[in-house]
Amino acid sequence: MNREWTPRIVAFVCNWCTYAAADLAGTSRMQQPDSVRIVRLMCSGRADPQFVLEAIANGADGVIVAGCHPPSDCHYQEGNYRAFRRFMLLRRVLESMGVEKERFRLEWISASEARKWVEVVRSMTEDLKRLGPLRRDEEGIKVE
């Protein structure tokens, strides 16, 4: 464990705003930590809390759900509203289960906000480095 540890972040992002922002960050060659794995959804409203839990169960140290700015940027009118409400409840539950607030973020990042995307990636990576890995203590629980 001497090598510097890089946290793994799974980002569930909407196709229209945040995915495009991450694309723009790429096109603009904005260097970023290599911590993030992006799962593209059409809308942040598709981000099922089950996916977040699945990501954590599969080794994610942090999860981002990101979509278009409310109230009216959402390509699907109000998908981001649903994402917001679910996020607020899921974060409550995760906190009660020992997943620190910093590990689960909801962000509104528009297609043009490449800079903001990079900032989110960077600051969350820093936060997670401080918190250390999110590991489960027991092995062998099969689901289903």
Add this chain to the structure above:
Amino acid sequence: MNKLKVAWYWCASCGGCEESFVDLSEELVEFFESADLVFCPVATDFKKEDVERLPDASVDVALINGGIRLSEHEEMVKLLRRKSKIVVAYGTCSSWGGIPGLSNLYNKEEILRAKYLDPPSINNPTHAVPAERTRLTKLGANLELPAFLDSLLPLNAVIDVDYYIPGCPPTPEVFKNALKALISEKLPPKGSIIGASDKSLCDECPLNSTKPEKILLKELKRPHETIADAKKCLLTQGLLCLGPVTRGGCGALCIKAAMQCTGCFGPLDGIADYGGKAISFIGTIMDYSPAEEEELERAYSKIKDWVGVVYKYTLPASKLGGRVRREKTKRQEEAEIDE
């Protein structure tokens, strides 16, 4: 026709599942016409050795209820697995962990402390807690107890499970349906949930048709805060009815008593995490915009124990299994040494 050889074992159980068997009442006669109980510690005096003596795969069906909490449970279910052709997780605890599974929010030490040291009603001057080995000095003997495992596990975390019968406890109706499935010519596919419905509770709920087109809630209510209208969908009254996310088959017993569904029949097929799905659907119907974060927080804070609500019966089988990092992992300890 040969009688079905049935074994019945209880792990961390409250006794409700056993009770549900008795609830078959006169149909028990029918049951015993087609089946023999070859092992059933709750009703008959069998020892582990009796089971060990049985030839492997000689038991037709082993019904196992309760979650795995002690090393004894682990040992016994592994033994029964060897001796049985079919293993059925009977009831919610065995299938997903059940209510005792909420103990996975705490580690072993916290649980023992809460049970044996902290309660004001307990007089425990020597601060004794159960240990695997206790030296009984006066008798000059050792007392051995089964180990208390790190967490409560559903049955399938320990052994291969063929079928699941849901319910806390399963209703006699569900049990009968399940038995029918087990003795039918064509067995259901392995891993199936038997005896219950393939759809959520709403499908059989008499109040389903009373729902408005869109359900949007501003406020959540706890059952003691309101007198529910028993003729109107409870969810639309702000009561957190988990019927939409819970497997049907119970006959909507609670709903018929104006009590919201708390989810004892567990998730439907294909649902990866019951609590996650519950959060998703509840979040969907909360009528707040991102500009109303405080108001939404206030509405959510009405429910004091969200984990206890959304994972009441399924925490050990959930994606996280319980509280993360209840104890430091080896890897973390190593990491600390490194530093």
Add this chain to the structure above:
Amino acid sequence: MSEKPRIGIYICHCGLNIAGTVDVEELARYAASLPDVIVARDYVFMCSEPGQNLIKEDIKEKELNRIVIAACSPSMHEQTFRSVLESAGLNKYLLEMANIREHCSWIHSDRRKATEKAKEIVRMAASKARYLEPIEEKTFPTTRNVMILGGGVAGMRAAIELAEYGFEVYLVERKPILGGKSAVIGYISPGIRGKEIVQKMFERIRGNPRIHVFTQAELIELKGFAGNFTGKLRIHPKHVNERCNECGECEDACPIEISNEYDFSLSRRKAIYKPFPGSYPEGYIIDDRVCVKCGECVRACRRKAIDLDGEEKLIEIKFGALIIAVGYDPYRPSKGEFGYGLSDSVLTLFQLERLLDEDGPTRGEPIVRGKIPETIAFVQCVGSRSTTPSSRPYCSRMCCTSALTNAIRLKEKHPEIEIFFIYRDIMTYGSDEGLYEEAGKRMIKFIKYEGEPPQVQITPEGVFIEVTDYLLQESIRIPVDAVILSTGMIPPRDLGDVIAVTRATCGEEGFLREAHIKLAPVESPTRGIYIAGSVSGPKNIRESIISGSAAAAKAMALISRGEVVAEPMIAKVDEERCSGCGICISACPYNAISIEEKEGDRLARVEDALCMGCGTCASACPSGAMQQLGFKDIQIRAQISALSEVEGK
């Protein structure tokens, strides 16, 4: 799905764009080891003809049934590769893109780390690909007409194109008249004024029965989807009817006077007024924002053309495509910015143009504070290129050309006026460079500065400009009689209303964003909605007209076939699992879901044509019965669970 997955993974070098940072050979070797992968190859340009053929041949020879392309963003080439699958006889939705360029090679420099990350991205994509299913596309008939928001040059041009090709057009303008800003200012070239073009367009519109003009109207609701939109228009009452012969007696009678926006506040007008000679639609207009309904005009009008009553009308219109061409607003300097608002000697370029207009407040004479100035200074980049804190970062494109055109006109009229042109860089691109030369010949004095912008000093002794001349490398102070601020363009102030209704999205500067600057120009991210003119960023009149034509062509391409392919990745109900709980209905932003009785069962039903494919209902569905095609639970979960190492073959 019963068919066993046979996956082909294709890794693009993208020249050195990917291969320069990611070890593509190692990635290909790794990809080949993943479950169900039959073949994994790397190639220099997968999107090239030979690259595409490589995939096609493999699909046929190796009987591949799932394709993973590890290359650029799906927004770049997903369509390209879908066509490849299609032409190889495979359903085009059996494709998964792994973005290892924008999300990997371009943002990392450590080759080892980037390669490891690329492996994970490919692994996740391959894992999802195993669960992909063919999706059948549905088509819907289209409404063969178009709505255009904004009646400036871009909107009018689009309207004319469409109408002349036989489509019905609904041209919707918020203001009482068409023409936009080009009706009062602007040049296409020094010889041709914007207003001349606008007048010609009025002629074409007036004579075309297919163009339905709605002024004082706004779109307040938009429903439906590409090819089948329904829009609701709110139309403000017109108080003056077609009996008006523009005699002007009402105007004389009107007691209300306010500043005239058509002259950029250089003149005043009445509450009942005609904006400028030749404005269209013809006739007088009552400005309801200031009219007190005193009735003087009604009494003055001999033809009984005025009616002060009347209510807003709401009408619904069906159309197949929407073009947004709502233009721009001039940048308005804040008070004191280059002396703006502190002295009548400081004007904007827009105001100068009105002064030089024969129909303007001074009948074409550049009168500032009662006289023709002896010295005029133009200050460039006001509101643009971050000259001041409130200024925008971009170049507004038209100001250099426009300022030089007007400077030359001033010189033509009054060669004796001394003109200083204070600038950082002259952006007279293309053939407009000739203006720069012309200005030099006419002895316009160019003063270049860098860094600190010039200071406009308003003193009791007069107006001075202090600037550090870059060539002289010293500070100079010039007394001037007039200062012209070459103000740039900003997004229109009411664009927010348009965005709220149309769900168009804006970019960093607040202008509307095109779906892709190269691959989908004039298209908004929403299919069937196009963007024309300066609402997508500063443009001169010529460029706005061109984009109007382009948007019209795009709209025609959509609606002329008579049918459109519906959104394929829509929600689908598994009726075996649906309990009719109705949670999905609360989730749907489009009211596309309803509960239906089917053989005694309550079941959710998705109206395919209304579903836009956001998938919000799928995550809401407590039974897992509602699934989004292409983004099913099982597919996304496979993608996530591949985060942890999967077993090899």
